[in-house]
Amino acid sequence: MVAKPFYRNLFGLGIFCLFSVQVFSQSFSSVQKIIERRFPAIEGKVVFEKLNISGLDSATYFVKNGQLHIAASTTSAASYALYDYVKKYCHSSLSHTGDNVQIPKVLPATKTKIGVHAAYPLRYALNYCTYNYTMSFWNWQQWERELDWMALNGVNLMLAPIGTEAVWQRTLEQLSFSDKEIRDFIPGPAFNAWWQMGNLEGWGGPVSDAMINHWTSLQKKILARMKALGIEPVVQGFVGIVPSALKRHFPEADIINQGNWCGFQRPNVLAAKDSLFKKVANLYYKNFKLLYGGDFKYLGGDLFHEGGKTSAINLAEEGKLVQQNMQQNFPGATWVLQGWQDNPKAKMMTELNPKLTLIIDLLGDRTETWLQRNQYGNFPWIWSTISNFGGKTTTGGTLLRVLTEPKKAERIFGKKCTLQGTGIIPEGIENNAIIYQWTLDGAWEKTVPSIQNKLADFVTSRYGENNKDLNEAWQYLLQTIYNGREPGIQGGQGGYESIFCARPDTNFIATTSCCGPTRLWFDPELLVQAALHLSKVAGQFKGVGSFQYDLVDTWRQVINLKARDVYALLMEAYRKNDVLAFEKNKENFNRLLLLQDRWLGTNENFRVGKWLNEAKNLLPDGADKKLCELNARTQITYWGPNDSRTMLHEYANKEWQGILKDLYYRQWQQFFMYAEAKMEGKRISYPDFFTIEKRWSELQNEYTVIPQGDAEAMLPQLIKLSGYSFDLGNEKEVDFFHDK
Structure with a gap:
């Protein structure tokens, strides 16, 4: 073998190093884009490095020679570490209720290397209702900002049901529904949530093709950005909720009328054991994949949400068959269910695969359903807070429970604890900034933090500084609107109304x-x-x-x-x-x-x-x-x-x-x-x-x-x-x- 000249070896090494830096840089390019959009003052001053460790998301950061160095195991960890630095050292923050971004020209030093390590694997966000009480008419710019905020707060699992309308439109056309029948099923832009939860159909419509196409285009942008930011979407699966008009087309099928919800005719439920179920499901999933792709790990959808008729249904069999159908179309996908009132029904869960099921405990800040139902039968679950109902302009919450309840679950169940993370499930999200930030922070805290220390950090990042009057104001807020210590203390939902x-x-x-x-x-x-x-x-x-x-x-x-x-x-x-x-x-x-x-x-x-x-x-x-x-x-x-x-x-x-x-x-x-x-x-x-x-x-x-x-x-x-x-x-x- 003839030896290569030394300079050629150096040249090759240089190319290799350059290539390595480029690959590494690209892996965190989406976080650099967040910096460009939200914190332009530090653009070009942040260096990322891949942290090659297994297990839960982790990151470290420090400032050296005017540059912020972040080493992270995932994109989500990198985003959270970036925001942790911005809040604690630059005294800046973003929220749905106003921003405070006043980053100094010279990046503040950290003195030591700071570590952020996830306590749970999942950080969940959004309620079906949020998509209407807050987001009904959002454009892409608003969604882009929202996804940046989610990433910065460490969210890595988020409900993403927009665009289901086009899936149903195509599916029903293939089932010979008329245009009017289709539009009588799809609701208007402020009421999609209750359609997807099986509470109503058609209310607020009929919608135009332009509106359906808008939702489709928006969902494609949202899904692409979520993927770049390391946020897994929970898309809408098929669980058997069908138009009431389906009975006219298939009179012999086992279709169960679900009665009314708050004065609205509910969509019907197509029994999973009926042969028509697989036909409709296959069409639904085929159209879903054609529109949005087939790489989804989480499917949402709840049967019998806030009522419905179950007497004619074998609930255990129904749940098992629905989940089996999901697996046939999306192998390995997890069925995400809402823990709300008696949902998911205990009998329906008896034949579900716990490894392929995730329960979102919606009312963790107000009830202890997770405890009363023994972690939903020891299924994987996420502790969450609703805090706002109806998107009302009411402020309030149970701050102490936000900090303590997830750790209480760990203490009670010990090694048998199936808690997977914390989540924010507001019906409307343009409120209660402290609740959302602290709930998501809880997924990165190994122990219960000092509420006074945490409050001081929050006030400083929210306003840019802390002083006697700001501190006093928040001490009073803690004693009033955020003082719902015990479940049900308010005697109703959310904050006190006007x-x-x-x-x-x-x-x-x-x-x-x-x-x-x-x-x-x-x-x-x-x-x-x-x-x-x-x-x-x-x-x-x-x-x-x-x-x-x-x-x-x-x-x-x-x-x-x-x-x-x-x-x-x-x-x-x-x-x-x-x-x-x-x-x-x-x-x-x-x-x-x-x-x-x-x-x-x-x-x-x-x-x-x-x-x-x-x-x-x-x-x-x-x-x-x-x-x-x-x-x-x-x-x-x-x-x-x-x-x-x-x-x-x-x-x-x-x-x-x-x-x-x-x-x-x-x-x-x-x-x-x-x-x-x-x-x-x-x-x-x-x-x-x-x-x-x-x-x-x-x-x-x-x-x-x-x-x-x-x-x-x-x-x-x-x-x-x-x-x-x-x-x-x-x-x-x-x-x-x-x-x-």
Whole structure:
């Protein structure tokens, strides 16, 4: 063998090294893209290295010579390590309720190498409902931001049901359904979630081909980005939920009518033992693969969600056959089921393969279903928190349970613990930033952290610094809205709802929606203190979106709690037939409602125009715009169906500027006219609030998303309202009630 010249060996070694760096760089290129999009100040200052270890996701990071070095075993670990550094050392953060990104030019030193190591294999995100109460009308830019946020928070498993509409459209065409039958099955853009969960069909439609194509295109982008970021999607599997019209086409098939859900006709269930099941399933999965590919490891889909009829079904056999069919189409895939009420039914689980099943325990922050059901029969499961219901503008949660419950499960079950991770399952996600961050952090914490240390870190990253007033404000928030220590302490779902958004009544209004909390679980005076402490430092955080959101949101809750006190006085005056007292308190209530409308108008996140303009801008065609806006307005008012007896009205109520003045204020005026007439002994019909809401939902008047007014200038009036007085140093004060 002839020896090669030395310089040629060097040349070859150089090529090898260059190639190695390129391969390595490409493996974390998606994280570099996150840096470009979200943290451009550190672009070119982050170096990634592959950490070759087995087991749970791990990463380390340190700063040397002005560069951040991250060594990670997976893309998810690399993303989480990046964000851990950004939060703890750059004092910056992203959230659904405002950002704070103020990264210094010179990267802060870490002194030592910092390690982040997953405590569980899975970090899960999203509820079917999130896709409607928050994401109904999101464009790709919004989804791109969301997926970046998910990756940075370590999420590696996420529900991804968008685009199922096209799968069903193709499948039903192949089963000889008419175009009308297909569109009678597929719902409108604000109601897909309850269709996929088997609660309703067609409501909010009919949708156009353009809308179905939009969902398909969007899903392809979402799935591609999820893959790049190391997030496994949970796509919609076929579990036997079929159009009620299928019975007309196949009258001999074993198709079970599922009755009604909240006034809606539920889709039927096709028994898995029937030969038609395999035919429909094979068509469904074939079309799914043609549209989105066949490389999926997780399939979602629940039978008998919130009811349904099971008496004619052998549940054990049904579950076994559904799962077997999934395996035939996606070998090795895991069936993901929601742990909600009595779902998944215990009998249906008896023949399931635990190695191919995953239960999402939805209400871990409020119940201990995982304990009562013995880890769902010792199946793999994920501890999760809902925290928000209906996407309502309510804030609250059980912060202590978020930190302690997963570790409690480990302590109780020991080596037999089948817990696989933590997850966030909000019905609406544009709220409660601290709940979501801490829940996902919990999957990277081996032990229960100090709540005070964790809170200090959170405040610093959320606002860019921590000080006495910020700390005091959050101590009060911990004692109030985030103080739901025990399961069911609130007496209902989610945070305490606004009296303004309730349908007026001469009887005591315990809750605005059908399922909201029926009593306040904290001293409202403590919440006033939180608002006051935030107000004291408002001038220091004018350009910090997260602070501005929290300032408006905290005072929002103070105002509507004040209004509840006034409402109680109103009803007392009504019962005593005290006309003068009623008139006085009516005026006070009206002033508070209009004050709330103006206060919320200072922040785009609390303007109804944001939601409605998202809907109208989703698609270019005029008919699609009209349908989307109708869906958007309907969802946040009477919800559906078109029946005055609907129990779902106000389930997704929003305390937003615009709807407060144009809908809720009008309802209250109608109510006051009624009450005053009754006190005078006149015969008068009770106001038809359903019709008022329905008419508003059908309007097409414009609402702007542009903030109006100056929140800081309005604070003196709010402080006066609270009963306290101190000088903020404002040069300009505004009279809320008369200033134009």
